[in-house]
Structures are given as C-alpha cells and as structure tokens.
Amino acid sequence: MNRRRLRRMRNRRAFVVIAVCALAAAPLAAQAADSTPPSPVSTSPPTSLVVALGLRDPAMGAGVVRGDTVVLARGFEVELAKLLARRLGVPLGHFVELRPARRLLAGASTSWQLALAGIEPSSVARAAGDLSDPYLTTDAAVVLRRHLPRPRALSDLRRRTLCALRGSDSARTITTVVRPESAPLLATRPDRLRELLRTGACDAALVPSIEAGRFVRGHARELGPVTGRVESGEGLVVAVARASGLDVAAVDRALGQLRRAGTLGRLARTWLGLDPARLRTLR
C-alpha cells in the first residue's frame, strides 16, 4: 500500500515537474519561433510606406524621435526614401527609427516596409529581409595632401605614408588591400586625421567615400583633392521587409532609374559633398 502510494506520489511529482518545465519552455519556444525569419508571404501592396532610418548624422539621416515616429527627418537616405516612395507609387506614411539597425533587422521586427539605415549586405540582413542593389558605395576614398601628384594605381599609393582613423574599415583597407611599404599612421579623431594630412606627416588619407566630401569641406586650402577610391565593400542597400507587399525588384528598378537620371548623384553631391560613384577606382 505504502509502496503504491509512494509510486503514485512520485508519478505526481514527475508530472508536476514536467508540467512546470513545459510551462517555462512555452514562451522560449514561442520566442524561438518568432526569431526565425518569416516566410515570404505575398500580401497586397501597402497603402502608405513606413520607412526605417538609421539616424546617424545630419548628412546620411537624422531627425527627432517623438514616440514611435521620427519627425523633422533629413539627410541623403530621407530624400532617397521620398524618391523611392514616389517611384513605387506608394504614398510615404512616416519614418521610424531602426535602432540599432542590425539587431532589429535580425529580429525581423518589421513595423516598416523599407529600411534605409546604412545597411551593408550581410547574412544577418539577408535572413531578415530582401536586399536591394547598392545605392551608395562604401569603398574607401583617397584624400591627398597638397601638391602630391595624383596616384594612377594602388602601386603609387604603396610608396606613400598613408593614414586613416584607428580601428576603421579604411584602416583595414590599407593593410589588406593597399599594403603600403611603411606602416600607416592611425589617428584617433577625424580632426587629427585632417591635421596629419594638412601637415604632410601623411601623404594620403583613406576615409569612407560617403564621408570624404565632408572631410575636405571647408579645408580646400589645407588639403589636396579626393582623388579616387579603393574597393572595399559591396555598398549600402535598401532592406525590404518580407510580407510588406513590396517587391525588391521594383525597388531595384526605381534605384536604377534614379541612378540613370543622375538623381542619386545629385542627392549625393547635395548631402555628402561629392558623388562617391564618380571617383575613379584605383587598382
């Protein structure tokens, strides 16, 4: 009798433990299910477009975050989003902030249909949304010191003293692509980088091509020209949320039209100070 009761009690305990475990695991399982990329369900086109922005700087994208929306938005990506909305034939609804861009993309939390947030193609980004063709190059631009002859090829740069911001993609490009004969000078701040170039301690600085125009703006008497670019990445792309009702091919077509019409170049010159696509590639 006692044995039977003991067995029954054990069974009950085991049942309770299993039940508790199951209850605890349920949300985790649900979370795991949520974190998987949604299946590409085609829906009807959106009635208005919600665009996610990165809000990094006044040139690429910035604004005022009020509640869930971004107001007073401005910058290259903001203007590009407006143009894309027009080309896609969908009225622009409002902007939201994508913060931090990559993590939200990975979570596929899509309160938006398009994201223009300095997104570079990566496996994480691809898993979360459809990615367009690049709208801006992320190559490193070469800014010379004054009076230095323009390099025609990467080999001309190899003999020079190069500089970049410490820990930046441009610094990596120097060591992996250019491979100069002498060690590069690495600055900790952009103004120090500019100083190295102005004083001639460094012959050429590598800076992200989307920042090169702003890097030289107002310093024409102190610095040489932005002379070319060194290939170092695929570029910035638009992320199209799956099940948004938008077709990434349509976004690509719209970007192509804007590029051919020279609108992308004009936008870049207005907001970034130069059109990175017009820089000659050094090989």
Add this chain to the structure above:
Amino acid sequence: MRRVRLAIPAAVGASALVLAAPALGAPEARRGEVWFLRDGRPVSVTRVAPALPGLVRSLLEGPTRAERAKGLRSAIPAGTEVRELTISRRVVTVDLAARFAAGHEEESLTARVGQLVRTLRSAPGVVGVRIRVEGGVPVGLFPGYDLRRTVRAPLADRTAPGLRETQQLLVDLGFMAESGATGRPGDETSVAVLAFEKWSGLPRDGVLDDDVARALQRATRPEPVRHEPGRRVELLLDRQVALAIQDDKVVRVFHVSSGAGGRTPVGSFRIYRKERLSWSVPFKVWMPWASYFTGGIAFHEYGYVPAYAASHGCVRMMARDAPLMYAFATSGTPVDVIPRTA
C-alpha cells in the same frame, strides 16, 4: 525632488520666460554668463538676467550690436523659440522649436549645442542639460552629442590645443624631431618655432604666442622651391632656413644663419667634403659636423645661430640639428642656394 515646470506656448516665445522666471525661485535679476563664438571659439559675456529663463532668452537673442562689432557671433539661428523649460534634480530640460536644428553645416550644429550647454551650465547649481526639439529627442542632428542622454559638459574646445599638441604640429610639419614633442617648453621648441616663423614670414622671436599658434592651425608642410626627385638640400637665403628634401617632400626644415651681406654664394652645388670636426684656418675655429658644398663654405654646428644672416659665408646650425644635416647630406647630395623665394 524639486520640480518646477515652465510651459510656454511656442507662439508666445522666449519673451514669456522672463515673466515665468520667479517660478524657478530666483525672482531678482542677477549676473549670468551667456556664451557666444568668436572665430569659432566659445566666448562668454555677462548679462543681468532673472535666472535661467532670462539667460536662455539672452542667448537666443544673440550678441548685441556692440558685441557683434567686436566679432561675437551665435550659431543658434535667429528667431529660435523655447517651447518649454523645466528643471528637475538640477538638470535643465529645454525644449526648442524646430528652428534650433535648421541648416546642415555640421560645425554650426555642434557649436549651437555647445553654446546652450555652456550657458545653462554656468548657472549655479545646474549639473546637466537635456535638449529636446519639438518635444522629441534629436538623434544624429548635432554631431558629437548624444542627446538621448543628459549633457553634462560641452565638447572640448579643440581650437585651443595645449603645448604637447602644438609641439606635435611642429613635428608633423617638419620643423622639429619626433623626440621634441614632450609637453614641456624648452630650447628645442623655441628653435622649431623660430624656423616656423622664418618660413611663415612672422616676426622672428621664437616665442610660441597666439599669432604663432593660430598660424600653426592653418599651416601646411613647406614645399620645395624646385621639384626634383631624390635627396636634396635647399638653402633659402631670404627665409634663413635649410630644407632637407627626399623625393620632392620636405622631410625637415632647419633654422640656420648664413653669410652676412650675401657672403654665401648662390647657385647649385653638391656636397663634396665631409668632416666630423673641421678646423677653419682663416677664422681659427673648430666647426663640428661640417658638410662642404663649395670652396670653404659648409653647413656646420656653431654656438651662436641668430635669426638673421650673420656668418662669414658658412651656414651655421644648432648643435641639435647639425648632426642630422651631416647624416642627411651625404657626399654628392645636391645643394641649391636660392636667394629669394615667392
């Protein structure tokens, strides 16, 4: 917690702040600092204002006509209005109209936040500032500032470098050896400043004053007069400097003193004789680190190297510089003696 709120409709604008001032517990007018800019640098002026709102109003009004005549400017766009100003736990939250974020000149956007933070932080008891625009948090609009957080201090004023930074500039420009950037004043810095003054056409006193510091902020590396490949030396008689040039790049600028009254011959020569310790027969003096380039004319160390041409024809150099020139100008190195530069 002490929390006082001043709700000001945008239409009423900053003028309403004065009326609401007593709510902040400082009814009587008192002196405060308002920060503007002169040549891009922050400058404070004193205003008599009823506490914080008055200070903010003075700031938004900009410099007076007299102050403008003295070169004071404001990066805050004219007509910017305050929507709301509150203080809680010694942190001021100021909500401004959209005009505060107008324009996309990055230096101006950063400078206007600096002006606002400096002005509010100068008020007694204020430890931080939160800036809002149209009731929201500005993100990415003001480079250098993360306005999601309370701003405790403005960005450091990078237009006023310290001695260490100034010495580094002299090194970068080629007027001083790397070892000279010590952060301590001394003879090596004075000589480098003197060489820079000679090159830049500034009064030759070797003193690192404001004029020199300003000129250093704009200076670019000296360029050779003649553009030729290889290792060369140019002696510029009018500027009294010698340039050590490698592949068309000036690697070092030396302060020198050449022959008085045009005694150093002009022309193109080559180093033809080098003596670690040379004896001058006509003047009966030892000349360490001598590199001869024509006749008895040489670069050499000398105890007295004034800021003007003072020698009998040779090129006097400082004790620290002469060995460097001796090492650089090997036998056969071209030496161009140039009387006048542009």
